[in-house]
Amino acid sequence: MKKISRLWSLSLLLVGLALVLFGCGGGSEETAEPASGSDSDGGGKEKLVVGTDATYAPMEYMDNNGNIVGIDIDIVEAIAEEVGVEVEFKNIGWEPLFPAVENGEVDFAVSSITITDERKETFDFTDPYYVAKQVILVKEGSDIKSFEDLKDKKVSLQINTTGHAMMRDIQGNTSSNIIAAETMPLAIEELLNGNADAAVGDNSTVNEYIKNNPNVEMEVIEDDSVEQEFYGLMVKKGNTEVVDLLNEGIQKIKENGKLKEITGFDIE
Ligand code: ARG
Numbered sequence: 038m039k040k041i042s043r044l045w046s047l048s049l050l051l052v053g054l055a056l057v058l059f060g061c062g063g064g065s066e067e068t069a070e071p072a073s074g075s076d077s078d079g080g081g082k083e084k085l086v087v088g089t090d091a092t093y094a095p096m097e098y099m100d101n102n103g104n105i106v107g108i109d110i111d112i113v114e115a116i117a118e119e120v121g122v123e124v125e126f127k128n129i130g131w132e133p134l135f136p137a138v139e140n141g142e143v144d145f146a147v148s149s150i151t152i153t154d155e156r157k158e159t160f161d162f163t164d165p166y167y168v169a170k171q172v173i174l175v176k177e178g179s180d181i182k183s184f185e186d187l188k189d190k191k192v193s194l195q196i197n198t199t200g201h202a203m204m205r206d207i208q209g210n211t212s213s214n215i216i217a218a219e220t221m222p223l224a225i226e227e228l229l230n231g232n233a234d235a236a237v238g239d240n241s242t243v244n245e246y247i248k249n250n251p252n253v254e255m256e257v258i259e260d261d262s263v264e265q266e267f268y269g270l271m272v273k274k275g276n277t278e279v280v281d282l283l284n285e286g287i288q289k290i291k292e293n294g295k296l297k298e299i300t301g302f303d304i305e
Contacts, residue, residue, distance in 0.1 A: 084123040085279070087113055088143035090131040092220040095245045096149045099128070108241075109147045111299045112166060113270070116286030119295075131220065132197060135160075138273055145279055149239060151199045151266040161274050163283045165267030166296060168304055171200050172243050173258040174228060174236040181235050183260045190234040193218055193227035199266055200237040229253065239266070267304075 089097045089105060097107040105126040117124045129137050129146075137143045138160060149169065152162045175181045181190065188207055194200040196217035204215050216233050218224040221242055227233040235258075236243070243257055270287075272280050290296040297303055 082121065082123040084125060085117070085144040086142075087124050087126050088129040088134050088137045088146045089126055089148045090134055090220070091128040092131070092222055093149055093242050094249075096241055097147065108167075108299060109149060109268075112290070112296065113147050115290050115295045115299065116283060119286040119289040120282050122282070131195060138271055141273060144272075144276075145283065146271040148271075149241060149268050150271050152269040153199060153202075155202075156271070159274060161272045161276060161280050162269035163272070163280055164287050165269050165304060166287050166291075167241070167268035167300060168302070169239045169241050169266050169268060170259070171203055171237055171263050171266070172240045173260070174225065174238070174243050174246070174255055175234070175258060176228070177254040177256050179234070179256075182258060184263060187235055187237070190214065191216065191232065192235050192237055193224040193233035194237045195219070195221045195224050198238070200239070204237060228255070
């Protein structure tokens with residue numbers, strides 16, 4: 038009798054041990070918390086695919102090793118770290134970026150995208166994370182001093198940007214004086230080679246161009262009558278799950294000073 042009960046308790050003990058070990062293993066896999074912001078093995082982390090047009094230095098561009106880098110990229114990485122997701126960037130280009138968000142090829146887009154009422158009809162946006170403004174790039178000594186002066190001038194810009202919309206407002210939708218290039222560097226090229234009298238684009242990128250090319254004889258014209266624009270992350274309409282997650286991250290990096298550390302200025 039005694040022997041049997043001892044055997045029993047031994048086997049119960051073994052079964053119990055096995056359950057504990059087994060249970061533990063299974064459990065830890067499911068509840069594994071992402072190691073806060075390091076490790077890219079992605080164990081258990083949700084991954085979001087992020088589309089961009091990496092031709093917009095210093096916001097998003099390709100470095101010499103072919104990596105997508107920039108201020109926008111740093112911001113999205115900081116957001117992802119705060120909310121515990123992994124992000125993978127895809128260089129889609131500007132015009133194809135919009136359908137890529139719409140058809141779900143990417144989970145969201147970061148690309149210095151200004152939040153506009155028109156875009157809000159088709160997409161959802163996060164809270165703003167960056168402030169910008171349209172500026173004019175001209176050859177040094179040009180008589181162009183304001184947007185008003187661009188009324189009858191040849192102006193290059195990146196297609197379907199807020200700068201494009203602004204020039205359509207000034208010159209009319211069918212103006213043949215607007216040169217709509219596929220990228221901002223190509224728009225600036227039109228000014229350099231004399232096809233355009235001015236180039237229009239976001240101050241974030243135009244100022245950087247001047248900084249990186251000190252020997253081109255160009256100057257940036259700021260027009261005080263121009264309204265500020267706010268950049269947001271662009272998400273497929275109705276995808277509140279991703280918008281909420283990104284907003285949570287944006288809120289956190291606004292509060293903990295990380296956003297200011299990356300951009301150099303306060304927003305809100
Ligand atoms: N902020 C402007 C817009 O939304 C220009 C953005 C262009 N961004 C880019 N990566 N090419 O229209």
